Amino acid sequence: MGIKSFLASRKNQQKVTADVPLKVSDYMTTKLITFKSEEQIEKVIDSLIKHRISGGPVVNEKNELIGIISEGDCIKQINESRYHNLPMENNTVEKCMVKNVETIDGNMNIFDAASKFLESKRRRFPIVENGKLVGQISQKDILKAAMKLKGHTWR
Incomplete structure (x- = not known):
């Protein structure tokens, strides 16, 4: 006597095809505020508020990534200036930015990028190609990608 399967056939199941974009470069933002x-720092704070962003890449004149500045970095500067009763006019991005920036490859699978966000506790990753900043992927971009892919892979 053979073994019977109690699982019914899976009808209407869609498969991910090659035309469904799965790479970080398909979902990254390319028009960045740098x-x-x-x-x-005061100018950066104004930009963060005006554009409703939580941070952005710092680039040199060749559009090479040299750091990242975030709301948290700005808040640290405000706190230190207030604590030491110092003016903020002398505070520049270079003094406050994070210089050791972790980047990801634009060819990375979107789900691998999601895992990297979970491991690192970062809100954004810049994408660099040939030494130049070409884009940035955020946690929100990952969420948007997941919702687009939902119809192709999830039920």
Whole structure:
């Protein structure tokens, strides 16, 4: 006597095809608000508020990534200036930015990028190609990608 399966056939199941974009470069933001190392922190804070972003890449004149500045970095500067009763006019991005920036490859699978976000506790990753900043992927971009892929892979 043979073994019977109690699982019914899976009808209407869609498969992921080659035309479904799965790479980080398909979902990354390419029109970025960037900052220069010599900019004053107050100007950065104004930009963060105006554009409703939580941070951005810092680039040099060749569009090479040299750091990242975030709301948290700005808050640290405000706190230190207030604590030491110092003016903020002298504070530049270069003094506050994170210089050791972790990047990801634009060819990375979107789900691998999601795992990297979970491991690192970062809100954004810049994408660099040939030494130049070409884009940035955020946690929100990953969520948008997941919702687009939902119809192709999830039920």
